Amino acid sequence: MQAGRKVQCCIVGGGPAGMMLGYLLGRAGIETLVLEKHADFFRDFRGDTVHPSTLQVMDELGLIDDFLKLPHDKLQRLEGYFGGTALRIADIGRSGAKHPFIAFMPQWDFLNFLRDKGQRYPQLKVLMSTEATDLLWSDGAVVGVKAQDTEGAIEIKADLVVACDGRHSVVRPSAKLDVEEIGAPMDVLWFRVGKGVETESVFARIEAGKMMVTLDRGSYWQCAYVIAKGQYDAVKARGIEAFRADVMDLAPILKSGIGDVKGWEDVKLLTVAINRLKRWTRPGLLCIGDAAHAMSPVGGVGVNLAVQDAVATANLLADKLMKGRPSEDDLDAVRQRREFPTRVTQAMQVIVQNNIISLALKPGTQPIKPPMFARIINAIPWLQGLTARFLAVGIRPEHVQSPTSTPG
Numbered sequence: 431m432q433a434g435r436k437v438q439c440c441i442v443g444g445g446p447a448g449m450m451l452g453y454l455l456g457r458a459g460i461e462t463l464v465l466e467k468h469a470d471f472f473r474d475f476r477g478d479t480v481h482p483s484t485l486q487v488m489d490e491l492g493l494i495d496d497f498l499k500l501p502h503d504k505l506q507r508l509e510g511y512f513g514g515t516a517l518r519i520a521d522i523g524r525s526g527a528k529h530p531f532i533a534f535m536p537q538w539d540f541l542n543f544l545r546d547k548g549q550r551y552p553q554l555k556v557l558m559s560t561e562a563t564d565l566l567w568s569d570g571a572v573v574g575v576k577a578q579d580t581e582g583a584i585e586i587k588a589d590l591v592v593a594c595d596g597r598h599s600v601v602r603p604s605a606k607l608d609v610e611e612i613g614a615p616m617d618v619l620w621f622r623v624g625k626g627v628e629t630e631s632v633f634a635r636i637e638a639g640k641m642m643v644t645l646d647r648g649s650y651w652q653c654a655y656v657i658a659k660g661q662y663d664a665v666k667a668r669g670i671e672a673f674r675a676d677v678m679d680l681a682p683i684l685k686s687g688i689g690d691v692k693g694w695e696d697v698k699l700l701t702v703a704i705n706r707l708k709r710w711t712r713p714g715l716l717c718i719g720d721a722a723h724a725m726s727p728v729g730g731v732g733v734n735l736a737v738q739d740a741v742a743t744a745n746l747l748a749d750k751l752m753k754g755r756p757s758e759d760d761l762d763a764v765r766q767r768r769e770f771p772t773r774v775t776q777a778m779q780v781i782v783q784n785n786i787i788s789l790a791l792k793p794g795t796q797p798i799k800p801p802m803f804a805r806i807i808n809a810i811p812w813l814q815g816l817t818a819r820f821l822a823v824g825i826r827p828e829h830v831q832s833p834t835s836t837p838g
């Protein structure tokens with residue numbers, strides 16, 4: 431066992447929630463450790479969608495100019511093919527957002543950016559290759575974290591532990607926090623296909639029994655092929671040739687690059703979950719981001735809700751942490767603020783799942799008809815601004831109000 435450490439806040443997990451919260455608390459002058467189990471942030475096909483709500487936060491932090499210098503693709507209009515009919519369902523240009531586009535950027539660029547910018551705050555330390563293994567308890571309260579780094583076991587004491595360790599959180603079962611499963615009818619297969627000069631704004635493609643989303647990433651297509659829940663083994667059993675044929679059938683534009691999908695190792699399964707914690711806290715412990723509520727990929731909101739949780743946490747708790755150990759009521763104020771946007775967003779995802787995705791995945795040969803609400807939105811441009819606002823800015827957007835210390 432290595433010598434222990436003591437900090438004001440220990441954050442478990444260096445994803446969007448953990449890195450943003452670390453940045454904000456370091457900026458406020460709070461001694462903060464972020465533990466990330468991987469040696470780097472490089473993981474393919476994690477959430478790459480930086481929405482206007484997150485761009486607004488970067489703006490409020492004075493980081494937006496440098497951030498937008500990182501390579502990214504912009505998406506402003508969300509369109510889809512419903513059984514051959516093209517419809518526009520959201521126009522972010524009409525959303526009223528200051529930065530009215532979704533920036534597609536590899537998540538590792540986003541996280542590396544936050545880590546690099548955070549280095550100006552001496553109170554913030556990010557420990558890579560450091561995995562939290564359990565919580566430290568005293569008199570029924572969480573007082574720190576047990577972790578493992580490259581040199582062995584380590585104990586970190588903290589006034590507050592924040593679990594940002596994602597949908598497979600080890601912290602929440604350690605804290606015996608119950609998860610309410612909402613369920614999802616689908617899983618998603620992610621893959622990349624090489625792209626020539628062709629370009630297409632179409633985003634979702636829905637035909638009888640099939641659904642796919644294609645994202646134009648400049649030099650390649652990022653593709654999300656939607657399958658019925660638990661059917662991955664059945665899809666695999668039909669063989670990679672049959673899978674490639676299904677993909678080309680749905681999106682002929684991918685024909686020239688489909689050879690990039692050589693085998694199943696080029697296809698990544700996302701097991702879709704929608705769930706949320708009933709209680710986000712124990713004394714000394716708070717869960718946020720996917721650790722508190724896993725989101726469906728519908729709308730690409732997971733990263734952005736995680737960032738919003740982090741901003742709310744810093745706004746509500748930075749001053750309390752300056753003074754010592756926040757009470758559980760202080761911590762629960764974060765749930766009270768963020769549970770409503772989480773529930774409303776998950777409810778909308780369930781509506782899309784039940785009314786579009788389940789329908790699309792039903793085996794059948796009848797051509798898919800666009801749902802009435804999609805036709806109405808397509809016909810009325812200001813409604814496209816409304817759907818875009820919900821998606822891009824979200825319910826109850828957070829603004830940075832946490833204090834700032836002088837950079838070292």
Ligand SMILES: Cc1cc2nc3c(=O)[nH]c(=O)nc-3n(C[C@H](O)[C@H](O)[C@H](O)COP(=O)(O)OP(=O)(O)OC[C@H]3O[C@@H](n4cnc5c(N)ncnc54)[C@H](O)[C@@H]3O)c2cc1C
Nearest residue numbers: 443445446447467477561562596719720730731732733736
């Ligand atoms: C394949 C895939 C595609 C997705 N696509 C999108 C998308 O297009 N748009 C979107 O918005 N969302 C998408 N999501 C969801 C999105 O990535 C998450 O909602 C978002 O990243 C949540 O952020 P988070 O910080 O709460 O958790 P995570 O991003 O899951 O981060 C958790 C971090 O904690 C670390 N960690 C875990 N356990 C420990 C431990 N014990 N000790 C230390 N560190 C630990 C992990 O390594 C990870 O870095 C996708 C997810 C997947 C898996």
